[in-house]
Amino acid sequence: MSNPTQIIDDFIVQTKTGLFCSYGNFYLDPKEPVVNAVISHAHGDHAIGGNQNVYCTEATSVFMQHRYKKFAAADFHIKSYHTKFTVNGVEISFYPAGHILGSALVLMSYKGVNYLYTGDYKLEEDATCEPIEFVNADVLITETTFANPETEHPDAVAEIKKLNDVKQNIMLGAYALGKSQRLIAMINQHCPEKRILVHHSIMPFVKIYEQLGMQLGKYEVYDRKVMKNNHSDMVYIVPPMVFNSYIKAINVVRIFATGWKHLQSKNEVQLYISDHVDWKAILETIKNVAPKQVWTTHGSGTQLQSYFAPNLVVKLLN
Template sequence: MNIIEDFLVRKEQGFYCSYGDFYIDPLYPVKHAVVSHAHGDHASPGHKHIYCTQATAEFIKLRHSKQPDQSFQLIPFDTYFEINGVGIYLYPAGHILGSAQILMVYKGVRYLYTGDYKLQADPTCEPIQFKEADVLITETTFANPAVKHPDPVQEIMKLAVPHNILLGCYSLGKAQRITALLNEHCPEKEVLVHHSMLGMHKIYDRYLKAPMRYELYNRKSMKDGSQNKIYLVPPLTFNSYRRARNVLKAFASGWERLQAQNDISLYLSDHVDWNDILYFIEQVKPKAIWTIHGDGRVLQQHFHGKFEIRDILSQTFSPDYC
């Protein structure tokens, strides 16, 4: 078995596999794009062929209505397909609905690209699956022993207070996870969603066994009736409402810096923390690890002398397809 050191490299457009002539999560238009999930820093429009799960395709279509339907190649989980001789499987990543790890097989070597992933239980998305690989290509957003994500139920229970709450969160994934958590653990709370989240919630409802309970926000909602409302808003709206009165403010994130100046800290992350990464590595059993999306230096120090860990290689930009 020979690991190809430049099997996947970082280019300006995204992560490029020259052996199959395709990109993973490209930000600029390419011919073949394998998309791990629908967050804006991983999914963009303009590609000729997009390989992704059905849920990811629905989110992309919602946000980018001009992307032609015929450009989508819908790939079920645990289904083999090929792009120019490279075998590929998609497996659940547990990050958001439809999010996928991308396992690439070439000349007998298995390369596993995690995308963004989490191990915490989340009823709003497919639970992560563990697959062994020779090379693990992992995100390192919170790859630091100082980071330990708290229990999400304990965090959501912080919102069980007799006040209206302005809650900042990302429109896709986080907002739906919070809605489901509130529905289950704080059923007395009325969940109001920003209009930018409504389409995402409706897509989630089609996939969930039990539809979520929520309403679209209107200007009178937070002023009328009892103090039991939680208004979910995207980051830009949250920042513009900093001076809002008669509400408690919270922002759902794993980042400590985003908790500053809020009335309630709410540590809810959809990424793995340090212990999660170590456990995931045990399950994958890689011979080498390439790191992306974050700082992998602490991980490199932790495994020094055991096996190779390095940042993914970069390649200078050269136009391939526009």
């Protein structure tokens, strides 16, 4: 007879469609439409439209319905944090992931073993989303976007205060969902002399944040005349596509908020504000979750594997 608390090596496997749990017949953040999708958060690389059953938080469902309209899902099964529910025999519950509003760690319990999938997550303070809640698990399935000992994200508050040293108008590139709302709140708090203009394509997400109870502070919808008639202390927040297409924009300082160094190289000011965990934060997460094994996804886990060998099993799912 097998040990009922034994970790199942193939409980979660990587497929072309995404991370699959055959024991519960569901996918975690699938890349193609499926029957049962457990979705950690609403970013497009984790939440696509067209799934039949989507299990997620309320905020995630609202963002998906805005983005995909009637193709968001056939049925949403909206779950609050800490509420247990079952998908084909696997017990699941969500915990805040600290990544964006509504983002969730996914705790899966099956035959006495707890598996915790992080989705994307961060540990830093962020007034625009629920702070991360650590939970113990036998297996931690962590994203490893920045799992490199040489990667250390600087303090986000110190980074945003760089904008105070720029008197010219700023074109600030940022992802429309999550990053833009965080930046609006941070600029209002730490750069009070700045006047914030927001690109029209970002506005629906800003309004959803406010409808869900997040106070971001002052901002205005972008008006070309306002930008033209004011030559200092304006911050125009635009999505990446607009930022990249306005490569020759004049009379503005171009800044892009990201943790990726290669996206900073051509900008006049580097603004390292990331919504992912760096190396130290991953180590801190492993310490708090106290898993028997770590499985890695969304990036390379080879350096974690080397760091913990032979004391902790680190398995690469991708």
